[in-house]
Amino acid sequence: MYYDYFAGGAGDEVTLRANEASLARLALVPRILRGSARRELGVTLLGTRASMPVLVAPTAFHRIAAPDGERATVRAVAAADTIMIVSMASTVAVEDIAAEAPGAKLWFQLYIQPDRGFTEAIIRRAEAAGCTALVITVDSPALGRRERDDRNDFHELPDGMRCENLRIGDAPGDVRQITMSPEISWDHIAWLREITDLPIVLKGVLHREDARLAAEAGVAGLLVSNHGGRQLDTVPATIDVLPEIVDAAGGLPVLMDGGIRRGTDVLKALALGASAVALGRPVVWGLAAEGEQGVKGVLERIRDEVDHALVQCGCASVRDLDRSFVRCHP
Numbered sequence: 001m002y003y004d005y006f007a008g009g010a011g012d013e014v015t016l017r018a019n020e021a022s023l024a025r026l027a028l029v030p031r032i033l034r035g036s037a038r039r040e041l042g043v044t045l046l047g048t049r050a051s052m053p054v055l056v057a058p059t060a061f062h063r064i065a066a067p068d069g070e071r072a073t074v075r076a077v078a079a080a081d082t083i084m085i086v087s088m089a090s091t092v093a094v095e096d097i098a099a100e101a102p103g104a105k106l107w108f109q110l111y112i113q114p115d116r117g118f119t120e121a122i123i124r125r126a127e128a129a130g131c132t133a134l135v136i137t138v139d140s141p142a143l144g145r146r147e148r149d150d151r152n153d154f155h156e157l158p159d160g161m162r163c164e165n166l167r168i169g170d171a172p173g174d175v176r177q178i179t180m181s182p183e184i185s186w187d188h189i190a191w192l193r194e195i196t197d198l199p200i201v202l203k204g205v206l207h208r209e210d211a212r213l214a215a216e217a218g219v220a221g222l223l224v225s226n227h228g229g230r231q232l233d234t235v236p237a238t239i240d241v242l243p244e245i246v247d248a249a250g251g252l253p254v255l256m257d258g259g260i261r262r263g264t265d266v267l268k269a270l271a272l273g274a275s276a277v278a279l280g281r282p283v284v285w286g287l288a289a290e291g292e293q294g295v296k297g298v299l300e301r302i303r304d305e306v307d308h309a310l311v312q313c314g315c316a317s318v319r320d321l322d323r324s325f326v327r328c329h330p
């Protein structure tokens, strides 16, 4: 049941498969004879430095995957010196995640709740915990239809686990449910800009017109995402819309997630204009297999693969990549 929750997607899982399949269809075209002894993998995103262009995407319910849950994840992410986008639906409170790894670089993912006062209270907690950006998930006006979860009847957390960021009191029952509301609109983004100074990233942009509107609305960045194929099935693979979103975003930094499994996938996304990518399921698999060590293993393996793929492409820096390094197989 829990494996299916982590692995699964919406509907027939067409989009879930397409994310990996579309990346696999692209070819990398290396350059030659550009000698350089070392590579620079680091990037600065909205003022936060990351040691590599690979972030940890927000995923819910880490205590289902490993006993320490998000505490193990954040220790591994801090050791790798990259950014963890803490899920609003984490099973450890954002304050406790921050306390577990002082100096960890945290962004906070938010589903805007219809109750603005409650939403604001959560933002204040994220700010106080030291999160340096807000990632607003905008692809969920309703929860995706995940048929694996329906078949398994997985609709609530095991005893003793809760969404700790939605707590409103000290008793076990004092935790609200996340509402995915179809009423959220651009007005809410304008309101968020008034109540917080944190840079705002919109997560779940797939339409180029929305990329243009987002730039107009004064957000700091975009995350091209289809929620790992878990929201509306048959939406495009993220790598296939990335270039047009980059073109429409008016120079805003554009991140991407969905189907990134190898260093070569990271290079393809960067070549097509992403400033960085994020990993969802691979982090959960590392966590489930070996806790903190497992997440470290996933992050160090992909770092090594990015470095190796850069060498092979004749690049000294992630900034050397451009669209000429990628072509579609005939």
Ligand SMILES: Cc1cc2nc3c(=O)[nH]c(=O)nc-3n(C[C@H](O)[C@H](O)[C@H](O)COP(=O)(O)O)c2cc1C
Pocket (backbone or CB within 6 Å): 005, 006, 007, 019, 057, 058, 059, 060, 087, 088, 089, 109, 137, 203, 225, 226, 227, 228, 229, 230, 257, 258, 259, 260, 278, 279, 280, 281, 282, 284
């Ligand atoms: C088990 C699971 C839980 C997720 N929970 C959240 C969440 O709480 N908030 C959110 O914005 N996205 C969530 N996502 C989506 C991820 O942030 C990300 O978009 C996606 O997993 C990337 O694709 P990948 O798993 O192929 O790397 C979740 C994804 C998975 C697989």
Ligand SMILES: O=C(O)C(=O)c1ccccc1
Pocket (backbone or CB within 6 Å): 060, 089, 178, 227, 230
């Ligand atoms: O599972 C998810 O993809 C997700 O985003 C989520 C987050 C909180 C509650 C339910 C689903």
